[in-house]
Amino acid sequence: MTAEAVAVRAAVQELSSTADALRRELDVRWPADGDRMQEIARYGLLAPGKLLRPLLLVTAAEATGGSRDKVVPAALAVEYLHVASLIHDDVIDGDDLRRGQDSVHARYGIPDAIATGDGLLFRVFSAVAECAALGVPEAAVLAAVRVLAQAGEDMCRGQVQESLLAAAGPQGCSLDAYREMASLKTGALLRGACRAGALLSGGTPEETDAVTAFAEHVGLSFQMYDDLLPYLADSSVTGKPATSDAANLRPTFPVLLAYRTGSPVVRRRLELALGGGTSPEATFAELHDVLVATGALELAQVQSRAQAERAKARLGVLPRSEAADVLAAVADLTVRRGA
Amino acid sequence: MTAEAVAVRAAVQELSSTADALRRELDVRWPADGDRMQEIARYGLLAPGKLLRPLLLVTAAEATGGSRDKVVPAALAVEYLHVASLIHDDVIDGDDLRRGQDSVHARYGIPDAIATGDGLLFRVFSAVAECAALGVPEAAVLAAVRVLAQAGEDMCRGQVQESLLAAAGPQGCSLDAYREMASLKTGALLRGACRAGALLSGGTPEETDAVTAFAEHVGLSFQMYDDLLPYLADSSVTGKPATSDAANLRPTFPVLLAYRTGSPVVRRRLELALGGGTSPEATFAELHDVLVATGALELAQVQSRAQAERAKARLGVLPRSEAADVLAAVADLTVRRGA
Numbered sequence: 001m002t003a004e005a006v007a008v009r010a011a012v013q014e015l016s017s018t019a020d021a022l023r024r025e026l027d028v029r030w031p032a033d034g035d036r037m038q039e040i041a042r043y044g045l046l047a048p049g050k051l052l053r054p055l056l057l058v059t060a061a062e063a064t065g066g067s068r069d070k071v072v073p074a075a076l077a078v079e080y081l082h083v084a085s086l087i088h089d090d091v092i093d094g095d096d097l098r099r100g101q102d103s104v105h106a107r108y109g110i111p112d113a114i115a116t117g118d119g120l121l122f123r124v125f126s127a128v129a130e131c132a133a134l135g136v137p138e139a140a141v142l143a144a145v146r147v148l149a150q151a152g153e154d155m156c157r158g159q160v161q162e163s164l165l166a167a168a169g170p171q172g173c174s175l176d177a178y179r180e181m182a183s184l185k186t187g188a189l190l191r192g193a194c195r196a197g198a199l200l201s202g203g204t205p206e207e208t209d210a211v212t213a214f215a216e217h218v219g220l221s222f223q224m225y226d227d228l229l230p231y232l233a234d235s236s237v238t239g240k241p242a243t244s245d246a247a248n249l250r251p252t253f254p255v256l257l258a259y260r261t262g263s264p265v266v267r268r269r270l271e272l273a274l275g276g277g278t279s280p281e282a283t284f285a286e287l288h289d290v291l292v293a294t295g296a297l298e299l300a301q302v303q304s305r306a307q308a309e310r311a312k313a314r315l316g317v318l319p320r321s322e323a324a325d326v327l328a329a330v331a332d333l334t335v336r337r338g339a
Numbered sequence: 340m341t342a343e344a345v346a347v348r349a350a351v352q353e354l355s356s357t358a359d360a361l362r363r364e365l366d367v368r369w370p371a372d373g374d375r376m377q378e379i380a381r382y383g384l385l386a387p388g389k390l391l392r393p394l395l396l397v398t399a400a401e402a403t404g405g406s407r408d409k410v411v412p413a414a415l416a417v418e419y420l421h422v423a424s425l426i427h428d429d430v431i432d433g434d435d436l437r438r439g440q441d442s443v444h445a446r447y448g449i450p451d452a453i454a455t456g457d458g459l460l461f462r463v464f465s466a467v468a469e470c471a472a473l474g475v476p477e478a479a480v481l482a483a484v485r486v487l488a489q490a491g492e493d494m495c496r497g498q499v500q501e502s503l504l505a506a507a508g509p510q511g512c513s514l515d516a517y518r519e520m521a522s523l524k525t526g527a528l529l530r531g532a533c534r535a536g537a538l539l540s541g542g543t544p545e546e547t548d549a550v551t552a553f554a555e556h557v558g559l560s561f562q563m564y565d566d567l568l569p570y571l572a573d574s575s576v577t578g579k580p581a582t583s584d585a586a587n588l589r590p591t592f593p594v595l596l597a598y599r600t601g602s603p604v605v606r607r608r609l610e611l612a613l614g615g616g617t618s619p620e621a622t623f624a625e626l627h628d629v630l631v632a633t634g635a636l637e638l639a640q641v642q643s644r645a646q647a648e649r650a651k652a653r654l655g656v657l658p659r660s661e662a663a664d665v666l667a668a669v670a671d672l673t674v675r676r677g678a
Contacts, residue, residue, distance in 0.1 A: 114427050
């Protein structure tokens with residue numbers, strides 16, 4: 001085992017134990033005997049998930065000198081925000097499977113899925129505000145409120161941009177437009193989680209900016225790899241059908257890479273595949289063929305890993321700590337899922 | 340003209356001038372040349388509306404010793420919250436008309452309507468947080484954040500309860516269950532607006548509780564009257580089809596009143612009308628007949644006005660001021676719409 005592998009293994013154990021603690025906290029705060037909205041929220045929150053965003057918030061807080069106990073409500077808050085966005089995204093995309101089980105609207109209907117998602121969005125801010133009672137200065141709590149409100153709005157803006165890009169097809173979506181969309185849709189909340197953690201723990205401006213930049217690159221790496229995953233793994237790993245992106249004609253990183261670097265023949269094949277006339281399965285199979293044949297699948301993995309490396313490089317300004325090592329490991333793990 | 344009528348007229352002028360100022364502020368903050376999400380938000384925010392909630396926040400702040408200038412962003416915040424809930428409600432109910440124009444999803448599609456509604460919900464908290472830069476103490480801003488987050492979550496809970504009550508039909512919905520639902524769905528944000536205004540302006544606990552209780556009764560009066568309005572006025576006043584509630588089989592105050600006070604024959608007619616087998620127009624016409632014949636329409640108006648009187652009675656603890664008079668006039672105006 002290399003030194004890096006040992007460090008990653010230790011980090012995984014640390015993350016796993018923190019995730020268990022956060023999951024117990026969710027279980028206590030969202031009991032099974034609540035009213036209907038609580039029942040629906042519990043179903044969404046306690047579905048098997050990695051808790052990546054709350055783990056980032058807690059770890060960024062620790063890596064910038066804070067203590068975990070004071071930021072747990074804010075860590076739950078970013079999970080509320082994430083799960084609310086998943087619930088609404090699944091309504092928008094008509095995805096009936098999420099985290100390996102029925103999506104919320106598939107189980108409880110669209111009206112209550114929309115309303116419960118909204119309820120969770122509001123709970124984000126009640127939860128962050130709790131940190132004041134745990135001893136975090138009010139100015140820092142208010143700064144975290146601002147950061148998460150901005151992150152949430154950016155996510156929504158990314159969602160709207162994605163619809164526009166999907167409608168434009170690969171010919172109308174540059175790699176820069178893709179990166180901007182991914183930076184909003186996925187990066188915003190990862191940045192928000194790390195930045196809020198650092199602000200709540202009283203990190204210096206340099207430390208706060210460093211964990212924010214770290215999260216920016218993790219976000220890009222994560223979204224690029226997420227786009228790849230259906231072509232690398234089966235749906236038992238991703239928790240959703242491999243054909244979901246293809247069915248929604250969503251612009252994905254490897255496809256754009258193939259389109260922007262490919263020959264006219266490749267471009268024509270992709271335009272036809274994404275023209276909407278075929279079944280999701282046929283679209284997916286054709287995309288898969290093109291991605292393998294052009295090497296775009298391989299190139300996309302390389303670029304995703306490069307973003308993870310850039311993320312780790314930004315951690316240099318932090319004092320050495322176990323938490324900083326865990327952040328570095330998170331960057332590595334984003335590009336090892338399903339592998 | 341009676342003294343009361345003179346006071347109401349002065350209050351209406353004051354409200355109208357404040358509403359114009361708030362509308363100008365919205366127009367500046369949501370320019371027509373923004374990105375797509377801003378365009379959609381602008382469409383929803385600048386549709387002709389009464390701006391009741393921001394007016395309540397501003398007036399409650401003034402009535403508890405505060406100045407308008409420091410709370411304008413929070414006033415806009417409660418309008419963001421309200422408009423976001425309207426956008427999502429229209430998606431849920433399939434209502435294509437709102438405020439006399441196409442609803443947001445009818446114009447921009449369901450995906451972007453959901454995402455833009457979410458974006459506005461996040462902007463609520465960015466906007467409230469702005470008050471700190473205007474000189475409101477951070478503790479008070481954080482208190483307002485908590486109040487609006489709770490109000491928003493209560494609204495969502497009320498929305499979910501309403502679906503359950505609609506499914507239960509009049510036989511499964513007591514007047515108490517209706518009042519609880521209305522207190523959440525409509526009352527919560529009116530309470531939140533008044534309470535946030537008082538907290539931001541540094542009102543005493545007694546004053547803060549008084550404007551909150553005032554808003555609780557205004558909320559009940561408002562929702563009861565809103566339920567009546569389709570039977571009293573045409574859709575040019577309500578801005579939505581008179582048959583909307585009937586089409587959604589929503590439990591409404593006059594219908595429940597008729598059901599709970601009516602004979603077995605009346606109850607049977609209402610059960611049949613709300614059984615879902617007839618057109619919205621036929622359902623509406625039958626409900627209208629029953630409400631007039633049983634006197635429930637008249638009784639519902641009386642009870643709605645009684646809530647408005649109870650609202651005004653709670654203002655007694657406030658120091659005499661023009662703003663307190665305006666609050667009283669708002670209570671009167673809630674039961675005069677469309678008259």
